[in-house]
Amino acid sequence: MGNAMLLLLPLLSLIMSSRSLALNQDFCVGDLARGDTPAGYPCKPEATVTAEDFCYRGLGTTGPTVNPFNIALSSAFSTRFPGVNGLGISAARVDFSPGGIVPLHSHPSGTELIYVVEGTLSAGFISSTSNKVYTSTLRKGDLMVFPQGLLHFQINDGGGGGDGNNATAAMALSFYSSSNPGLQIVDFALFANNLPTDVLSKVTVLDDLEIRKLKSLFRGTG
DSSP: OHHHHHHHHHHHHHHHHHHHHHOOSSOOOOOGGGOTTTOOOOOOOGGOOGGGGGGTTTTSSOEEEETTTTTEEEEESSSTOOGGGTTTEEEEEEEEEEEEEEEEOOTOOOOEEEEEESSSSEEEETTTTTOOOOEEEETTTTTEEEOTTTTEEEEEESSSSOOSSSOOOOEEEEEEEESOOOOOEEEHHHHHOOOOHHHHHHHHHHHHHHHHHHHHHHHHOO
């Protein structure tokens, strides 16, 4: 036991030292040119930091379209907004065309809080322990939280749970408890890869024809 503690002490000391440094440092503007790491981006030298590093104007307009879901997405993660690096916060904007969908996806590294700016959305998430689904209709001014790592979605169907034919455009802002919460979309994970169709059929219980159709839609191979 004593020997084990002696081996652990240097590691614990390093962890506490790193934690102390993080707590006593005002900010760590990401140096994007040096590349991301599991702990975030390395810090820019403070002498080179300016006020503009703490400003981001990319959410003021509609972002790039995400097909085939009829939405446009723009994000203010640390990969684009270096001022949030290490601060445990970030944001995104989603513009929904009528019938637009944010498909089932997860953020492995952060909880999401969504705020509806315009329109009406149906939204929900799936519990990982019981597979229970928690859904709600969100209108202008409403908030909903999606716990970290859980699959969740939003649909612009006018709040009726239908096919979106009666929906108008909608827009929402999302805020995350991480400067880079990560993103994995189920459809892309399953059908935009090179996993052989026969293997994918076995692990999803979908027939080969349906898988080939979906791989074609999401530009997968195999």
